[in-house]
Amino acid sequence: MSLLSVRDLSVAIGAAAPVDGVSFEIGAGETFALLGESGCGKSLTALALMRLLPEAARIAAGSVQFAGEELCALTEAQMRSVRGGKIAMIFQEPGASLNPVMTIGAQIAEALKFHGGSAPEAKIVELLAAVGIPDPARRATEYPFQMSGGMKQRAMTAMALAGEPELLIADEPTTALDVTIQAQVLDLLDGLRRERRMAMLLISHDLGVVAQMADRIGVMYAGQLVEVAPRAAFYAAPGHPYTRRLFAALPDAESADRAASRQRRLLTIPGSVPPLGTQHAGCRFVERCGEALPVCRTTLPPWREYAAGQQVRCHLETAHTLLAESADFTARAKVGAGETALLEARDLKVHFPLRRGVLQRVVGHVRAVDGVTLALQAGRTVALVGESGCGKTTVGKAILGLQKPTDGTVKLHGKLLQGLAPAAMQMVFQDPFGSLNPRLRVGEIIAEGLRALAVAGDTRMRVVELLEQVGLAGDMVGRYPHEFSGGQRQRIAIARALAVRPQLLICDEPTSALDVSVQAQILNLLTDLQAQLNLSYLFITHNITVVDYLAQEVAVMYLGRIVEYGTVDEVLRSARHPYTQALLAAAPRIEAGLDGSREYVRAAGDPPSPARPPAGCHFHPRCPRAEARCREAYPEPVALSATHTARCFLAV
Amino acid sequence: MLQIKFVLLWSDLLFFVLIAAVVVGGVWAGRVEHLRLAWRQVGQSRVGMATATVLLAFVLVALLDSLHYRERLPGEQENYAVEVRSALDAALTGLRTRTEKTYSAPLATHLFAKESLDADLGRDFPRLKHGGAHLGEDLTAQGGDIAAKAIKGLGLGLLGAMAFGLVSLPLRRAAPHLAWNAQLATVLVLCLLGGVIVALAGDYHVLGTDKVGQDVLYLTLKSIRTAILIGTLTTLIMLPAAVVLGLLAGYAGGWIDDVIQYLYTTLNSIPGVLLIAASVLMMQVVIDTHPEWFATTAERADARFLALCAILGITSWTGLCRLLRGEVLKLRELEYVQAARALGVSSARILWRHVLPNVMHIVMIAIVMDFSGLVLAEAVLSYVGIGVDPNTISFGTMINTARMELAREPMVWWSLVAAFAFMFVLVLAANLFADVMRDAFDPRVVKQ
Structure with missing residues (x-):
């Protein structure tokens, strides 16, 4: 039954x-x-x-x-x-499902009252404890904005459980x-x-x-x-x-x-x-x-x-x-090691000042990017991996010049960059719906860069050529973005970036808003383009399987710093930093799910705020292997091979 | 030899420019897909079509009233009358010239107040000079006469509506999906009402007369221009400031944002009526001390009217500016703006191509929504006595004089009711139209 x-x-x-x-x-x-x-x-x-x-x-x-x-x-x-x-239900967006002006405890009490009649304090605390919220008695008096996304989803679950x-x-x-x-x-x-x-x-x-x-x-x-x-x-x-x-x-x-x-x-x-x-x-x-x-x-x-x-x-x-x-x-880009770097970012820092009071005094900084060093060779792909809020998008914008770095240098072909270099670097954004102006035709969108840089030649011919290059029909120039699906829009965004013949594309989660079948189309397209145009990619993502497929090198970021850097096999197959290990283990994999054995390094708790990073190694509060020295100093990079470095005392 | 001399007042010029701009904008909007779709949605709405028809009728009256001229005086020398008349005045010559001595009720044949007649007759209600004069002494026929004229008027209106239906047939054929039925129904109602009024206005004062015996219908029709112009010219004056400053504040940020925000919060914190009263009084002093600037009283009244528009504009741009700033702050972070920046597109071009088109719906909605507010504001200000020149006929001045009339015993109610009814229809039409526009243009409104 x-x-x-x-x-x-x-x-x-x-x-x-x-x-x-x-x-x-x-x-x-x-x-x-x-x-x-x-x-x-x-x-x-x-x-x-x-x-x-x-x-x-x-x-x-x-x-x-x-x-x-x-x-x-x-x-x-x-x-x-x-x-x-x-029947109880929990939703995708925990932030939107909780009432922001009621404490978590009050919201659970409401659910309890409706289903049970009374809402003793102990029952609320018990529910919060059941969903793994630490210090439940105090948390019950807090408001949703004081909680992280994961905590909110736990609180939502507690509410759902209230009616048993x-x-x-x-x-x-x-x-x-x-x-x-x-x-x-x-x-x-x-x-x-x-x-x-x-x-x-x-x-x-x-x-x-x-x-x-x-x-x-x-x-x-x-x-x-x-x-x-x-x-x-x-x-x-x-x-x-x-x-x-x-x-x-x-x-x-x-x-x-x-x-x-x-x-x-x-x-x-x-x-x-x-x-x-x-x-x-x-x-x-x-x-x-x-x-x-x-x-x-x-x-x-x-x-x-x-x-x-x-x-x-x-x-x-x-x-x-x-x-x-x-x-x-037919030809995946052949990559020769030891070529001169196309792009070199050294000690890049982006700090956002925190101001407070009437006089807007600077009381601290959000260290979104805190000393990132990256090198990228022509025709290669470096993946920048990390959780949301770790600063990976900001790194991309700082390299591009969209965000002014607080400190550090970006060199292109060994030449120091000041501000934008539109012809050399372009960006492909995450959201295919937000990245195209809904009021412009596709042709105008793609031609924009050509016009801005006053590229010589027949603009219309070039636009058609670009559309065909990304796998769309040339007669689509007169249409508006809303007539296209998410995958097609992402192709248009790629065509727009390619219009100015860049050598480096910064791809900011270009497939994370797409369905699996469409994601595959875009990944194939990116690989083809890399081979044809000898493009380099800085691929910003949180999706490990995509990294594995696309990248030659991987940089893992945590709280504004690169904690592990190496070739894709080194980082994904023999990760040495506990954070990388936790990240890899947490990614849901089909095989791991099937054999039911999920033994892995577990990252407890939530990522800390980049405004108040923990002393010592940023990861130590969540690290299962943390020792006393991890709490005192941030580890220096440890070279594990010619290409593999990790910033961990325990990596040696 | 031309018997008239055209006079182009400043407000006329601005009004014509505005209408030309609307026509050009309409042609342009027909070429841009998202605008065409939005307008089509307005056209498909029954409320939209009906209110647009009413508004157009009002605009037509205002337009007629904006074609100004001076008549040539008889005589050898080329002299022109000091009064500036409009095409509407010419069309309504009968109404304008058939003045009575003082108050008379709608469709009345006698004055409203008793007066001493010839010595032996004592006090009675004197006969009107024009109202019902054709009846002679046989006043029993008045009811039948009015009914007959009204029926004739209804027939006229029906004919007019049918003629309109025939003339506009090609238009309906060209765009069969629009809500033409609502438009035809509105035209029918307008024509029937108009027909009755036209049929009666020749021999009666349909809406009565005011204190100095002027026909109230004439006054209400003349008020329409003032209302429409206040509503539109003020917007025209404040729009550039609101849009430019709003975009700048949102996009540039930093100290530019601070300065603009400071400006509008300061303006906003001064009580609006106080600011307007002070500015209007100052303008009045300037105008009064420079009589040599103006050839006619009409020009002087017009200058004061424009000054009022400007002052209303200065105090009303802040709302739209703040709205735009907020929207631009959001748009600035959108990925297509970032992409344009990465391509090296200049800030001015980003604002023009990427930001402005995406806030235009807010501007459009704000214009239509502000319109009714401004019409009402004029009425309030004129009522307080700091609005338009007392010589300018407006709903506000009519309501202002009605203050005394309502205090009389028995009450003189018709000027107030006439002004109220016309203004109500205008503002209601504008508000309903604004609702339809918002539904069509606001991307956040979910479309079925």
Whole structure:
């Protein structure tokens, strides 16, 4: 007898059906994961279960049975006691889900009162302790702004637990958090589920997170479930062509032959998720599927048993031919060591003054970047890795000249740089929606740099050429950015940067806002461009697998300083700094999740503020191996090989 | 030999420039996609089309009233009358010239107050010179006469609306998705009302007469120009300051930001009415001590009117400036502005191409929203006695005189009601239109 049973659930927004005939079951104490790219209807499904759909949407058909009770038939008043009391939900953005003018304790008390009647102080403290908040009695009197993102998500979880729900819906609970914090929160959720024998509906786009958490997995595509399978079977042999492509689009960090896997082009899924309101006759994936049969276009595929317990909605016979092997890069940039550095940043510092009082006296500094030294050779990629707030974006901006460094030098071809050098360096930004002016046509956006630098030649020809270079059609010049998908916008942003023929591209998390399949397209494009144009990349990211695939060298930043620097194999395969080890271990990896052994160096707590860094080694309060000397002095770089350095006393 | 001499007052010139700018802007907006889409959304809204029609009717009256001229005096020498008239005055010559002795109620045939007639008749309500004069002594026919004229007027209005419908047919064909029905309905209502008024105005004072016997309908129609001009010219005056300073403060930051912020917080902390009163009185002194600057009283009144616009403008740019500064602070950190900076694009160009177009919706919404506020402000200021020149006919001066009229027994209510009704319709139309504009232009409003 399952706890939650969803039958043919459909949600309608006008004529469109963002959720169409979804059926699944969750047993008591089980974790079911809904996996899919953005816009596939995962969150709407969850909101429909809670009957919390937005104004325009409504449940068009289907039934939701919770412990034998039909939720769709309940009145709104009855539904209120189900929400929180039987089904609780935590959301992606913990900051937006907490009321900023109420203390954490008061907010939990509110939830307790509604479900229990009374809210004794002890119960609040007990809940906060249960979600691993240190010093819970004091924390209960604090306001949300006094807490970090991870703490807020824990507090949200405590509120969700207040009604002792039997089912917890977690909608991308860790997407807004850093990897080390994500690992902590995921561990917490899993522990709570075990302890309280709660069922959990986890919504995620991250194959790694799902591998670690889920018992069974449902893959959603364009409003429909296309595959439902137990975890082991799912990861061993994904059945649906979409799922298999999703796996193939991930850079493979675990492959035995790393040299070969880096040489291989990532498999991409052509196109993007069909927009809401598209009329589908047959399979919804047919336009992007390489193996589509004629019947796929006309008839909705039935569910078929792919393996024991693994069901797939596909016309194709179980014996799939393997996906066509992706082609190798024809020429991945050959990198000769020992060339003269294209870019040299020495002892770069960016300090933001903290002012206080009427006279705006400087009372301290936020040391966003505190002595960063980097070198980059032509045609190579250096990855700058770290959690949010560690100063990696500021390093990029300081090198570019967008942010005036407080101290330090940037040399290009051995020549000292003052201010901007637009023709030599360009930046590609994270958010493909914020990086293009919505009021300008694509052609104008790309031509902007050409005009600003008064580049000679036919601007229009050059713009068309650039568009084709990044894989778009030349006749798109007259269109506006809103007509493009996220991946296409990122291509436009890359074309804009390439227009002035830079030698160095600073890529600030260019793929983190994109879906996995689109990320693969952009990574392939960047690799191709590097080979064609002998570009260098400074690749700022928090995504370890992308680093592994793309970079030759890696610099790990913590609180404004580079704590470990070396070639990609040295840093990712034999990390010596405890922070790097924690970062690597925290990144959810599919294999690590599957064998269930998550033994790793754990970074406890939250990153400290760069305005008040801890004395000594910045990492020592979170470091499991910290010794007395770590608290006294910041370690000097220790050379571990010709290319590998780490700033840790224990690295030697 | 031309019998009139055209007079171009400064406010006329500015008004024409403004209308030309709106027309040019409209043509330009038709070429820019996001603006075209937003305007189309305004056009698809029934409220938008109806209120736009009402506003256009008001603007039309104001426009007619802005074509000024002086008549040639009879005689050999080329002399022109001192009064400056407008095209509206010419069209309303009948209304303007048929003055009574003093107050009379709407559609009345007798004065409102008893007077001593010829010695033997004692005190009674004297007959009006013009109102209902065609009835002669047979006053019993008044009701029937009014009804007949009203029906004739309704028929006229219906004909007018149908004629408009026919004439505008190609326009409707060209853009069939707009809410033309709402527009036609509004035109019909306007035509019916107009028809009745036109049919009656020839023989009656539809809205009565004021203290000196002037037709109140004439006064209300003349007030429209003042209201519209106050609303638009003030915006024209304050807009450059608000936009330039707002963009500068937000984008440049540092001491420039401090100076601009200091300026507008200082201005804001002086009570608005006080500042306006002081400035208006000073302007008045300057104008009064330099009679040689002005050829006619109309020019003098116009100078005072423009001064009022300028003063209102100076005190009202701060709100928009502050809004723009905040928005630019946000835009400055957006990635496309950063990207433009990385490409070496100059600050002026970034402001022009990347920042300004993305704050234009705020400017547009602010203009329309401020309009009604300014119309009301004029009424309040004139009521207090620091508004337009007493010779300028405006809703404010009408309401100001109504203060005394309301205190009479029996009460003279029609000037106030007439001024109130016209102003109410104008301000309500402007406010509703502003709402529709905000829905269409504000990117934060979720579009279905």
